[in-house]
Amino acid sequence: MGYLEEALKTYTEALASGKPTPGGGSAAALVGALGAALNSMVANFTVGREKFAGVEEEVRALLDESEELRGELERLTQADTEAYGQVSAAQKMPRGTEGEKAERREAMQQALKAAAEVPRAAAGACHRVLEIARELVEKGNPNLITDVGVAGKFALAAMECAALNVEINLAYIKDEEYNSRCRQEMAPRLHAGTRLAREVWEKVNARVKGDGQ
Amino acid sequence: MGYLEEALKTYTEALASGKPTPGGGSAAALVGALGAALNSMVANFTVGREKFAGVEEEVRALLDESEELRGELERLTQADTEAYGQVSAAQKMPRGTEGEKAERREAMQQALKAAAEVPRAAAGACHRVLEIARELVEKGNPNLITDVGVAGKFALAAMECAALNVEINLAYIKDEEYNSRCRQEMAPRLHAGTRLAREVWEKVNARVKGDGQ
Numbered sequence: 212m213g214y215l216e217e218a219l220k221t222y223t224e225a226l227a228s229g230k231p232t233p234g235g236g237s238a239a240a241l242v243g244a245l246g247a248a249l250n251s252m253v254a255n256f257t258v259g260r261e262k263f264a265g266v267e268e269e270v271r272a273l274l275d276e277s278e279e280l281r282g283e284l285e286r287l288t289q290a291d292t293e294a295y296g297q298v299s300a301a302q303k304m305p306r307g308t309e310g311e312k313a314e315r316r317e318a319m320q321q322a323l324k325a326a327a328e329v330p331r332a333a334a335g336a337c338h339r340v341l342e343i344a345r346e347l348v349e350k351g352n353p354n355l356i357t358d359v360g361v362a363g364k365f366a367l368a369a370m371e372c373a374a375l376n377v378e379i380n381l382a383y384i385k386d387e388e389y390n391s392r393c394r395q396e397m398a399p400r401l402h403a404g405t406r407l408a409r410e411v412w413e414k415v416n417a418r419v420k421g422d423g424q
Numbered sequence: 425m426g427y428l429e430e431a432l433k434t435y436t437e438a439l440a441s442g443k444p445t446p447g448g449g450s451a452a453a454l455v456g457a458l459g460a461a462l463n464s465m466v467a468n469f470t471v472g473r474e475k476f477a478g479v480e481e482e483v484r485a486l487l488d489e490s491e492e493l494r495g496e497l498e499r500l501t502q503a504d505t506e507a508y509g510q511v512s513a514a515q516k517m518p519r520g521t522e523g524e525k526a527e528r529r530e531a532m533q534q535a536l537k538a539a540a541e542v543p544r545a546a547a548g549a550c551h552r553v554l555e556i557a558r559e560l561v562e563k564g565n566p567n568l569i570t571d572v573g574v575a576g577k578f579a580l581a582a583m584e585c586a587a588l589n590v591e592i593n594l595a596y597i598k599d600e601e602y603n604s605r606c607r608q609e610m611a612p613r614l615h616a617g618t619r620l621a622r623e624v625w626e627k628v629n630a631r632v633k634g635d636g637q
Contacts, residue, residue: 219432226465256442375629
């Protein structure tokens with residue numbers, strides 16, 4: 212059983228505690244999942260309503276994808292805690308002989324790569340959450356405009372935190388080809404995510420400030 | 425029983441669903457609570473260790489306050505859903521006679537102010553979470569440097585989203601004195617929060633990029 216099935220308070224308490232997991236990488240995936248959930252909420256308040264019949268099909272497709280992204284980010288919330296466990300287990304391997312040292316080094320490198328893959332996948336999912344928020348600003352039920360704004364903020368914060376967690380793993384990974392591939396993927400992703408989040412936030416704020424006046 | 429005692433997945437599903445609560449305001453308080461939890465984690469890995477004896481007392485005080493902030497932001501995660509219920513109940517009041525209309529208007533205004541107070545309190549708590557993250561960048565266990573970075577990102581995103589949720593309520597509140605008091609409080613808070621978060625993020629990234637090289 213994982214954290215998703217336990218009480219919300221169990222997760223926040225474990226995060227705050229003096230145990231190594233869950234940590235910031237898991238929490239970043241969770242914040243991404245909360246962003247996806249808010250996109251889904253907005254889409255759920257749009258589909259099936261006569262007023263938005265013109266975008267029904269499109270928003271239904273966005274809802275399906277958003278729910279997939281939420282599922283993926285929830286899985287990564289848990290997976291991050293398990294990936295850390297592998298690094299920790301490798302760290303505890305014996306290093307008495309040269310052979311043991313080499314074996315431990317190899318296990319560490321494999322575990323670190325697996326640990327980097329979790330936030331790398333989270334960043335990719337958050338990028339898509341941002342693209343969906345960008346669509347929902349125009350196509351979603353305008354009564355939920357602040358929820359799209361919150362979805363965008365969460366997805367960018369989660370992506371930036373995921374990128375930081377990729378980077379801290381790369382700092383210990385010796386495979387320069389892998390590291391450079393990760394960095395070449397991350398930099399444009401962060402750039403695009405920042406732009407999308409800014410567009411979403413500006414449009415949402417313009418609408419909110421126009422309300423009631 | 426509130427969402428904190430239910431399964432984490434119950435919360436993310438309810439957030440994603442076509443029900444009005446929980447929404448972005450509640451989720452913003454939760455992300456603030458996750459930020460506070462990460463500060464607590466860093467502090468928990470610092471106190472009681474000989475290596476950090478020089479900052480023991482200070483970090484212990486930060487931990488105590490951080491845990492209070494986490495508790496407050498968890499309460500606000502739930503309170504936001506209840507405040508929305510009050511607005512919703514006022515909206516459903518009868519408006520057949522002039523007297524009923526006036527009564528409903530009054531109830532709506534009171535409920536909207538109560539609903540604005542929740543994200544207003546959340547923004548205040550997030551400001552303090554950011555100040556604590558700023559201290560922990562220097563005083564916390566450096567092995568957890570990325571977790572301080574994540575705490576700062578979360579607290580700023582949560583504060584900005586809380587401010588957006590204050591603003592959407594103010595758009596419907598007719599008490600201009602109250603509105604102007606709220607806005608005069610929010611603007612410098614967002615300004616200070618943005619500066620603190622930038623300082624935390626820059627220092628964390630400088631450390632992470634210095635690692636392993």
